[in-house]
Amino acid sequence: MEKTGIVGYGAYVPKLRIKAETIADVWGQDAGRIINGLGITEKAVPNKDEDTTTIAVQIGKNALLRAGINPKDIGAVYVGSESHPYAVKPTSTIVAEALGVGTDYTAADTEFACKAGSAAIQMVMGLAGSKMIKFGLAIGADTAQGAPGDPLEYSAAAGGAGFIVGKDKKQFIATLNDTFSYSTDTPDFWRRPKADYPSHGGRFTGGPAYVRHVAGATNGLMDKTGTTVKDYDYVVFHMPNGKFPLAMAKKLDVPKEKLMPGFVVDKIGNTYSGCSLLGLAATLDCAKPGDKILVTSYGSGAGSDSFSITVNDLIDKKRNLAPTTEDYIKDKQYITYPTYAKYRGKIV
């Protein structure tokens, strides 16, 4: 199998934000305690005409701007999400049509809670590395929702990122050195068909779920590649809130500074399938050639995908060809709870 690499990447975060204190006021909860407890001050929410498809299209356009390739050379399009707009009818073909991919491509929507996007990256790595395709596009995007009044309402956010993966080394912005996954059958978070909002196992979501899988995949990747935490300049762990990834860093002896460039959760919330991918995009936005990045996603249910990535010289030429993650985070407009509820269909 040939080595694959990232030839283009793109991010997107909707412009609208709601503050944690705005939500707390509605439910008579203590905003200070919630912000402290979750480590999230505000979250990104989709406008009334945005959904996972529109977010994925903007991500794809940004990834194409950086890749500078002919969209018709893309042979696979995968969109990972837990908020695909249709129950039956792929998001990925709408995205491919809007990006001008043509007709000669394979596509599917992936689902695995918050790691559907990282699973999609592994799929295109396999296809490109085995020469079945020239380029593959993998996107993680979501417009996540928490039930009104549920703690998830403070964190469930909208946004995402995507990567065009190829096999020609001359085109690599970053080399995908290796990947390792760790999966088990763990019911920490779920949503049954036709249920509007997910259910979760409360405290159960910590130790046996997030910690076990993120550590399992990260340690597995380091064992497989013969690397240690010290070999990586930047680290991204899935960010369900502002606390879990910091606790994970502490557990694995990762200095907090290595997390910071990709630590976007405090300002936009948990973008689910988009989350660790946005962390990677934000990290690429400020990484230097030669830097090594370790990324580990987490999806409830449960599993983690870990990646070892080395940044190449091309990054300096490519990063400014499309808006950065920070550009999107800074471009914001606050909305009230009634507007938020109306846009998200929480009231009729």
Place this chain on the structure above:
Amino acid sequence: MHKANVPMAWRRFKSKYNLVGTKCTKCNSSFYPPRLICPKCRREGKIEEFEFKGTGKIVSYTIIRSGPDGFEKQTPYPIAIVELDEGARVTGQIVDYEDSDLAIGKKVAPVFRKVYESGKEGIIHYGIKFKPEN
């Protein structure tokens, strides 16, 4: 009812998703929605498919407060006539704007958005809208 317009909508995906119009290569006029005959050159004209970049400027706008079927829940929303950089004028919604962005001459860029849904069970119609450029 929610299935009535599916084939017609489908035929327009290409021109809706990316502002694909036409251009008369004889006089250089561009058209969106696509025209099959150039009104200036008539039979002399040479029409080709043409994809607009989508950037342009607002030449006129209005705020819709009472929307047509399928748009009721989106109100209020601004509609503008946008003059594209390549010349053609199109009508489209302005999104992600501050009130000060609604001004004649304001530069806009295209964004891919949901236009409307054919009810709860119908298809979702996507297309190009415009957002102000900073």
